[in-house]
Amino acid sequence: MATKQSENLLLQQVNQLWGMLDEMSESNPEAYHKFIQHHLGEGMKQLTAPEPHGCFQTRMMEPSERLLYVNLCSWSRVPAPVCDSDPVPLAGGTLEEIIDSTDTYSVTDIAYSPEVLQKASKDPVERDQLIRLAMKSIEEQHCVHLSHSYRLLTQKLKGSNKQMRQRLSGRSEPARGGSGGIDATLLQLLTGLKLAGREQEEEASPIRLPGDVQHPKNPGLIQEISSTEFECGGKVETPKYEVSVMEDENGKANSVELKVELPGVSSVAECDLSVSKDDVVIDVPEKYRLRLNLPETISEDMTSAKFNRKSHVLSVRMPILTK
Structure with missing residues (x-):
């Protein structure tokens, strides 16, 4: 429950935000319009849910051997690479163990941008590269060892849409804004616009590119995956x-x-x-x-x-x- 002090701080920040917006709308209407349109678009992306695109089956070898189903998902929150030489961003879900009357298997999810998946659907080689990148990311994120063979399934999704979205979000309910205050990045951006008298685009994005990731102590709505080797217990070297x-x-x-x-x-x-x-x-x-x-x-x-x-x-x- 929010304290009286935190409520006052929130109200103060809200007033500061509206004051900056009002001043910007008068001093630089064009920048104000672009700023509002940009954040409306970003807000729509944040609210868009991942959609199933395809599913493949492989086998987990360590720490225990079992079948693994991987759902490839399309999610507009995941950015597309700027050019072909850039790393391909992705978002990884939690690893869920399923025990039914006949078998025990695991399910997880990997989300790419819609543009990346659309391009890969027309090129089998690129599709294979995305699948292998997904397998490598699963190994790094969950500290498991997978077989290097896989089989594409006719079904688009293993499980339900609700389960897939929960695994990708890392929680049972969508993330909601806390009562501790307004995003500092937004206030800093508005302050910069006020002082400079011109538009400055916000550089924060929902997912960082692989190799540039710093994992938060508490998992956010999207779990970010590094492209570097993940050390599972001991150090594994790349041989000459x-x-x-x-x-x-x-x-x-x-x-x-x-x-x-x-x-x-x-x-x-x-x-x-x-x-x-x-x-x-x-x-x-x-x-x-x-x-x-x-x-x-x-x-x-x-x-x-x-x-x-x-x-x-x-x-x-x-x-x-x-x-």
Whole structure:
């Protein structure tokens, strides 16, 4: 319950806000109009709920093995990257364990901007990249290890819309403004407009880009995910490696060769190798982890690997897929 002091502080801030708006409407009507339109638009985005876009199934390997269903959702609160070279922002939901009469499985949700999902729906390669980015983010956020294979489902959503939205919001009810005062960022912005006599656009956005995230002590409406490696207990290093594209006698590329130095590893049994047409993942639990995008599309079925115990080097040969 709000105290009398907090109520007085709130009333004081409200009066300050309206005073600044009134002054700006008279001194700079154009900036006032743009400011109001901008925040009305941002407000509509904040009120928009995520919508189901698609669902895929993979398997959680650690800490316990079970099926994992991931709902890919479209949410206007998640910004689209400014250009193709920028990281793709996303929002991750909580991980929910479901126990029914026949099986135990888990469900979680990953939300992208509508523009990103619309573009990926027309390009299978981009769709695969978004799915793998979602899997990597789930591993980092929930400290789990997933299989690198997945299966697209015909259904758009596992569970109900209400459950999906609750997992993405991290709470059973939508977040509401507290009674402790007005957003300081808004007051600072208005103060800047008043002093400068010109418009200054607010730079705060609901989700930061991956790699630029500082997690709050209490989870907000959107849980922000970093693109950096998440350390689950111990430190996992990226090993030294070398990638080469080999050519045949006619100068045509015929294979991709990867050599990875793994000091402290004594057997190939310690290595978990996963190869797809365009990337490779090498995982040595609690020691090393390497994920690479390959320069060529390779044949997964013809891939071979060998481990040199003396030099502790893992060599992987991946024939290039003929077109």
